[in-house]
Amino acid sequence: ETGVTQTPRHLVMGMTNKKSLKCEQHLGHNAMYWYKQSAKKPLELMFVYSLEERVENNSVPSRFSPECPNSSHLFLHLHTLQPEDSALYLCASSQAPLENTGELFFGEGSRLTVL
Amino acid sequence: GNSVTQMEGPVTLSEEAFLTINCTYTATGYPSLFWYVQYPGEGLQLLLKATKADDKGSNKGFEATYRKETTSFHLEKGSVQVSDSAVYFCALNTNAGKSTFGDGTTLTVKP
Numbered sequence: 001e002t003g004v005t006q007t008p009r010h011l012v013m014g015m016t017n018k019k020s021l022k023c024e025q026h027l028g029h030n031a032m033y034w035y036k037q038s039a040k041k042p043l044e045l046m047f048v049y050s051l052e053e054r055v056e057n058n059s060v061p062s063r064f065s066p067e068c069p070n071s072s073h074l075f076l077h078l079h080t081l082q083p084e085d086s087a088l089y090l091c092a093s094s095q096a097p098l099e100n101t102g103e104l105f106f107g108e109g110s111r112l113t114v115l
Numbered sequence: 116g117n118s119v120t121q122m123e124g125p126v127t128l129s130e131e132a133f134l135t136i137n138c139t140y141t142a143t144g145y146p147s148l149f150w151y152v153q154y155p156g157e158g159l160q161l162l163l164k165a166t167k168a169d170d171k172g173s174n175k176g177f178e179a180t181y182r183k184e185t186t187s188f189h190l191e192k193g194s195v196q197v198s199d200s201a202v203y204f205c206a207l208n209t210n211a212g213k214s215t216f217g218d219g220t221t222l223t224v225k226p
Contacts, residue, residue: 004158006158042216042217042218042219043204043216043219045213045214056213090158090159092158092159102147102208102214103147103149103161103164103208104151104159104161104214105160105161106151106158106159106160107158108156108157108158109157109158
């Protein structure tokens with residue numbers, strides 16, 4: 001496989017469930033990101049990991065918990081979500097997070113619906 | 116802080132029409148500039164980029180020129196196709212490693 005792969009592509013969960021989103025990058029990059037894309041809202045950066053350490057957390061509610069066990073894998077653990085958390089969650093990776101030519105490579109996203 | 120303002124959509128064009136989507140930015144330092152495209156049901160993918168003033172990025176018939184004097188990076192294509200229907204995002208990246216995105220412009224091309 002190549003690029004950035006996200007699973008599952010679609011997820012429906014109740015507010016009391018616990019689930020996880022998975023992202024895997026096959027590009028040899030050293031930084032990974034979670035973005036939230038909601039209808040009619042700008043793209044929101046949620047978390048940034050560089051060399052497996054979290055370097056950015058944009059005041060995301062604690063019901064979202066990221067995990068980066070190595071430079072190729074990124075998880076987003078979900079628990080007690082709210083209906084307003086329904087959105088497309090995009091994972092991205094890049095080679096140079098601390099240099100200004102860092103283009104992002106995105107996965108296809110996980111469409112989350114919270115009932 | 117950094118910001119990106121892009122042309123509000125939706126934009127609807129006929130096939131073979133000329134496309135311009137305006138993008139202006141505010142940034143400290145010397146950002147790199149990007150256009151990303153998101154086709155229906157997919158994630159964002161890089162369309163083109165420019166890393167310094169007066170650079171022109173181009174790909175798939177799309178072009179954008181980094182204009183420092185007007186802080187702009189307008190996207191253009193001479194003749195759009197139905198397959199170009201997508202959402203287009205202008206973005207910048209600074210030496211802090213953060214990407215700032217515009218709100219996206221939805222383009223629909225009709226046959």
